Amino acid sequence: MITLDTSLTAFPSIKSPMLARLKRLHIETVGDLLYHFPTRYEDYSEILAISNAIPDEKATFEGIVLSIETKKTWRKGMLVTEALLGDATGQLKLIWFNQKHIAATLKEDASIRVSGKVVLDKGVFCISSPAFEFSSRSAIHTGRLVPIYPETDGLTSKYLRWQIESILNRPIEFTDLIPQDILSRLHLPSLTQALRSIHSPRTENDRLVARKRFAFDEMFLIQIKALQIKMQWDVETAIAFPSATEKVQAFVSKLPFELTAAQQKALQEIARDLEKPSPMNRLLNGDVGSGKTIIAALAALSVASADYQVVILAPTEVLAKQHFESLFTLFRNEPFETALFTQAYQRIGAESVNRETLLQSIQSGIARIIIATHAILQKNIRFHNLSLVIIDEQHRFGVAQRAYLQQEAAKLSDGLDNAIPHFLTMTATPIPRTLALSFFGNLDLSLLDEMPKDRKTIITRIATSDADRRYVYQFIQREIDKGRQAFVILPFVESSAALTEVKAAVAEHKRLSEEIFPQLRIGLLHGKLKSKEKEAVMAEFKNKKLDILVATSVVEVGIDIPNASVMLIEDADRFGLSQLHQFRGRVGRGEQQSYCFLFPGENASASNERLQVMVECSNGFDLAEKDLRLRGPGALFGTRQSGIPDIAMENIANVKLIQIARDEATTLLAQDPKLEKHPLLQKTLARFDEKIHLE
Ligand code: ADP
Numbered sequence: 001m002i003t004l005d006t007s008l009t010a011f012p013s014i015k016s017p018m019l020a021r022l023k024r025l026h027i028e029t030v031g032d033l034l035y036h037f038p039t040r041y042e043d044y045s046e047i048l049a050i051s052n053a054i055p056d057e058k059a060t061f062e063g064i065v066l067s068i069e070t071k072k073t074w075r076k077g078m079l080v081t082e083a084l085l086g087d088a089t090g091q092l093k094l095i096w097f098n099q100k101h102i103a104a105t106l107k108e109d110a111s112i113r114v115s116g117k118v119v120l121d122k123g124v125f126c127i128s129s130p131a132f133e134f135s136s137r138s139a140i141h142t143g144r145l146v147p148i149y150p151e152t153d154g155l156t157s158k159y160l161r162w163q164i165e166s167i168l169n170r171p172i173e174f175t176d177l178i179p180q181d182i183l184s185r186l187h188l189p190s191l192t193q194a195l196r197s198i199h200s201p202r203t204e205n206d207r208l209v210a211r212k213r214f215a216f217d218e219m220f221l222i223q224i225k226a227l228q229i230k231m232q233w234d235v236e237t238a239i240a241f242p243s244a245t246e247k248v249q250a251f252v253s254k255l256p257f258e259l260t261a262a263q264q265k266a267l268q269e270i271a272r273d274l275e276k277p278s279p280m281n282r283l284l285n286g287d288v289g290s291g292k293t294i295i296a297a298l299a300a301l302s303v304a305s306a307d308y309q310v311v312i313l314a315p316t317e318v319l320a321k322q323h324f325e326s327l328f329t330l331f332r333n334e335p336f337e338t339a340l341f342t343q344a345y346q347r348i349g350a351e352s353v354n355r356e357t358l359l360q361s362i363q364s365g366i367a368r369i370i371i372a373t374h375a376i377l378q379k380n381i382r383f384h385n386l387s388l389v390i391i392d393e394q395h396r397f398g399v400a401q402r403a404y405l406q407q408e409a410a411k412l413s414d415g416l417d418n419a420i421p422h423f424l425t426m427t428a429t430p431i432p433r434t435l436a437l438s439f440f441g442n443l444d445l446s447l448l449d450e451m452p453k454d455r456k457t458i459i460t461r462i463a464t465s466d467a468d469r470r471y472v473y474q475f476i477q478r479e480i481d482k483g484r485q486a487f488v489i490l491p492f493v494e495s496s497a498a499l500t501e502v503k504a505a506v507a508e509h510k511r512l513s514e515e516i517f518p519q520l521r522i523g524l525l526h527g528k529l530k531s532k533e534k535e536a537v538m539a540e541f542k543n544k545k546l547d548i549l550v551a552t553s554v555v556e557v558g559i560d561i562p563n564a565s566v567m568l569i570e571d572a573d574r575f576g577l578s579q580l581h582q583f584r585g586r587v588g589r590g591e592q593q594s595y596c597f598l599f600p601g602e603n604a605s606a607s608n609e610r611l612q613v614m615v616e617c618s619n620g621f622d623l624a625e626k627d628l629r630l631r632g633p634g635a636l637f638g639t640r641q642s643g644i645p646d647i648a649m650e651n652i653a654n655v656k657l658i659q660i661a662r663d664e665a666t667t668l669l670a671q672d673p674k675l676e677k678h679p680l681l682q683k684t685l686a687r688f689d690e691k692i693h694l695e
């Protein structure tokens, strides 16, 4: 019996060099192979009469081999096989180069199907290197929707098609992880049927139904996972804090600004959660610059004032340091200590301390608010009444990583026997509400969809010509003369080419310093700098010792420099809308008018749709919706990072599908909360968990 777990070594037709290549793609079992889905299909389903052939179009024909001949070319010694195919309506020439086996297998009078692109050569229809198979064989490579697989070295689509087909042609019946009643209710095909249809669809509809089935599977798993997390969460206890409204309000009244209505509402929602004896699990979903940090700070204040401990997790050392600086300043008159814990820095208030001292003060509770990187998620670190964990997720963690972070944080030795911490997560960029509601199903939501009122809309322009460039540089000069500062962001290069990226940054820094702005102070920030070096550059920029900061996009720019008023982005078309918005959000943080200049790369047009959208739209939530539509959700969350399968990614904006998946997941878990009656589902979920990892 073949199951999805059957090893591919059980198939003599798969030879060991191929097994090794498949293994490199993590394909080792029947299940791995069958879940290696085609990326697209060539439509060779219709068999055309030869007389209906259209030059430059791909098609399939069926006929008799009228003649076949193999010759060696005179000059290059190449083997050329030429055949003439005839049907009732006409003749077609077929040509193959250096394919000895064609001459050996294909003989005169054979009846065959061929697929490929037709060209008209000296008045004769002709296909060069067509796929062919004998008419007596079932259609694999021709005569149907032919699946095309993501190809890698030495594993062609043809090979994969052949192997997959030979498995699917056996009398297989895989155990289905989705209960039959759900499949019937939703009119979804069985797993076996869906696998057959996705690899070998008879019709376009077959293919769509199969995709729908797999999309449902993934979404169903995600929803079960979310609901399980929520269920675990709901039975946990947390410290219930008495209302700290007065303390917090007194503090707020001393801030140099007034909270926006959205901030006040979020603050109330958080306060109400903290008053309950069950752990908060809330997502603070806000636009860039909407003021998430102060909300986190106020939540921390109310907990710290009650003598309980708070950890704030930042994704990078630079951001941790920055949060520390601002919170330490904010709380300098409070009767508790704010601390910083990263690989490179350990501080208690104004004092740098060694790791041992810091750990002791964390354990004793002297350090009350601790800003840290993930380095703090260690079992051997002892906390003292840790009861609030805030995650600042500039890195756009997927839902899975957040769950992981939370699990790890909940496991921390917090000094509280029967309680776990409350959790607050802040998004890096705004997440469209529909998406957040469906995809972050285990979280409660607070929305910061309003900007502080003194904020001016950032003026955004696309600059294309050399004259534009000169103008922008003059403009930057004038802003700097007024005492402002500017960012220059360089394009993203795949991380494998990190060195190229650094080189480009160094070169641009040199060019700007020597040719364009010799009189200005220009700093450089890139991914290869050490934490301390980055920190030093950041500090210089923050303290106005630098006029311009040249930075690559790998460098975390969730930084707050209120005096910066110009953001120049090179090769802007290479970034997604959310990213561009995130960069743009680095300026416009103070009261002065700010500007963002987008330079499209050499091969992009000025009418680049995304850049145009940036000019017209300044609302992060709207931009995120548009990004979703233009590039799909993978771009918003980072598919690879989150470990969420592609097919689910394509569907995370499909609210209807998500609703259905969620309803079915709720019903199933109500009947079988531990999935004891659904062992396969349980196993698949466990595997789903494994795929999920941090960065
Ligand atoms: P983000 O939501 O992107 O993390 P921050 O929390 O860094 O934004 O806030 C951006 C800037 O706006 C900070 O300098 C902060 O002090 C300031 N800020 C926050 N709330 C308000 C407000 N209600 N009015 C004016 N400025 C505010």
Ligand code: MG
Pocket (backbone or CB within 6 Å): 292, 293, 558
């Ligand atoms: Mg922030």
